[in-house]
Amino acid sequence: MSSYLYDARRLAAPPTVKRDTLRIIGTDVTLLEEVRQLAMQDLQFNIEYEPLDFLTCQRSAAMNPGQYDIYEQCFHNLDIVWYWGALQPIDTQRIAAWDKIGDLAKIGGVSKYMSQGYGDAPIKKLYVQPDGVIGQQSMRHISMLPTVHNVDSFGFDRRIFGDEGAEGSSWAWLLDKRAKGRIALVDEPAIGLFDVALAAEASGDLQFADIGNMTVDEIDSLMALLETLRQQGFFCGSWLCASDAEALLHADKVSAQSMWAPSYGNLGPMQDIFVESVPREGYRAWHGGTSLARHLTGTKLGMAYEYLNWWLSGKAGAVMARQGYYMTVQDQVRQYLSADEWGYWYDGQKARTDLTGTNGKTVVRKGQSRAGGSYLERVSRIAVWNTVMDEYNYAARAWKRFISSLNEGQS
Amino acid sequence: MTNVKVLRGQEPLYEVIYQILKRNILSDELPEGLVLIEGPIAKMMLTSRAPVQAALRKLNDEGLIHRFRGRGYLVGDAANDPEPVRRNIEEFQLDISDQSKSALELRGTWMRVYDQVEDDVAACQVFGEFRLIETELADFLGVSRTVARDVLSRLNERGLIRKGASSHWLAGPLTARILREKYELRAIMEPAALKLAADHIDPAEITVIRNDISQGHTRESSIYEDAFQQHCLDRAPNDALVEMIRNNRLLLSSVNKALVRLGLPGDVVAVDQYRVLFDLIGSRQITAACEYLKEHLRLLADKNLARLKIVALVTEAEAIPRYLTPL
8 A cells, every 4th residue: 555655656756856665674673564554654665674693794784885875773783883894974964863862872871971881882893083083082973873673681480590680680690500501692793792791790600891892801701611611511502693592491391591571571480480581791782773785876875864863763762662671862753653652652551451473462461660760760771782802803713613512512 | 846955955045145245345435434234135146144154154254244333234344434335235236156146046936936925825814814724835836844934934034924822823814903903004104215215216206106107007006016116115214114014914914915806807996096196206295105005005004904705695615725724
């Protein structure tokens, strides 16, 4: 129906203005069919989504900039893509809601008094400096428009660990011998590596001078610890996408594992047993955004700016909220959520009714409240951000070797 | 490549170099008082320094050249006490006999082989740690084990490979720390060399490069980096420093070449920075040029650290020749 209307409009439009397709690459964190349909309805041009896995997306964005118009991923992926010359600066004067974007992205913490957390806080990569590098000094042009974000922890089995005390759980549980043989990790070197690093530091096994920028020696120590635990049979496997993590749970294989927000709503009967931790050391955070391909000019660039502005208009944010993700311009999102939804997802209140997720199924039952509380409570406790460290190349290779021996051991 | 063996069975390399220098001293092409230094001669003859040293010793023994208070030798008899003439050996039109020429050309072939190996060995290091096996290298190049051994010891001399605990040759891994350290060294050595070189830089050469940049002939920043080395840093009257700078840059420029092969587009900002740098040097604002160079190197270090990260997403097999075994 919407495409029929679109065709009708096109005939009336001046023939020189060709509104063709906007091609977007990203991951399944944001490239949801529901978002695409909503955007096409509002923007009246065609949009193509190409969802890729995390590493492929990063690589394609850097190396094939001619193949897409818009790149959606995270600030920690930016170093690679930006310095490969694949993107162009975004003019904040063309972003209508720029002033409404919250401080977490713009000043690094929810207020200037809060810690930024270790690693790739978005502000460190946000502004395009006069010499073309990306940095935190406020500028008119930015590298990526900050949009969806969240703080992550891990999930644990209450039957084994009991309830979190007043002081919360600890990342140490992710490598705890009570869960030996039933621990799974997310296979992504800019994410999973930090889950285990937080765990190793919390358990007292290791110490990092800067957990967001480890030295080669620190990486070696961490990998040695993981290898020892692997040989002792601590791990039952690794996972690449959220549905794999859920499958491990449904197969009753894990007692503690890395886990992401949307999965907690898909656990069915396990929902009361396997819960999201609120680690006392703080969260591992991530911040997504949207960038412009270098080659965009003229009409196509105009379409891209329309799409960027649309992302902040609230509809996309409402879809994101229903899988547990936050948006930078929150007043707009609130318009598209019910009071119950807003209360649960953003305000940390008890759900007064069952809430449905993006798939239309119930993901939150009446009476539940979100682990960690409200938006402000949760994002005030960021320990480390997903990060592509200086030694990423070294760390990612060591991580890959660890994961492949882990998976060989399983088969 | 069998020719190499034939050549090696013939005249030793130092003898070839000795003959060339002797011929040109006797013909006065190389004037009395000219300072002869190993490095530039080795570079011109496409050899390592050892045979040049041997050739110079022999000429010294025969009284054709003599030692003096500076580095190197002076052409002519010590009794005449000539004033030192400091000019680059490459500026002279050396008369080289056909026989010496063919010996050097073969030597050149060997060097071309070496250059390729050097590129590969430097470039592989971004992918981790590798072991080099002498027999496989010889096989790959189609040369004898003796030649392969020479190649390996030259790589070792230049700091590209090292002996491991079990005396295997090892290369890499190039970590962010090594990269940062190399750029820190550059920021220490290169401004110092530029200051020393100030009075020896030819303004006409700088003008040519500046025009080249403003006409936008190439957006490839490595061309200007090389020009800066050749026309500015190399002019520093301190050979040891110049050699340290060159060796320190070796791995960095190979990494850059490897990244360009992977598709890294030209660095427009870096080219602009070279224009400013050459402008400053051309107008003899050397102190400002040194400061600008430091800032340029700091930025370059940050950018290259970020660029190196992409290599984590590239599989080794795409780039590595088979004589390098991943560890």
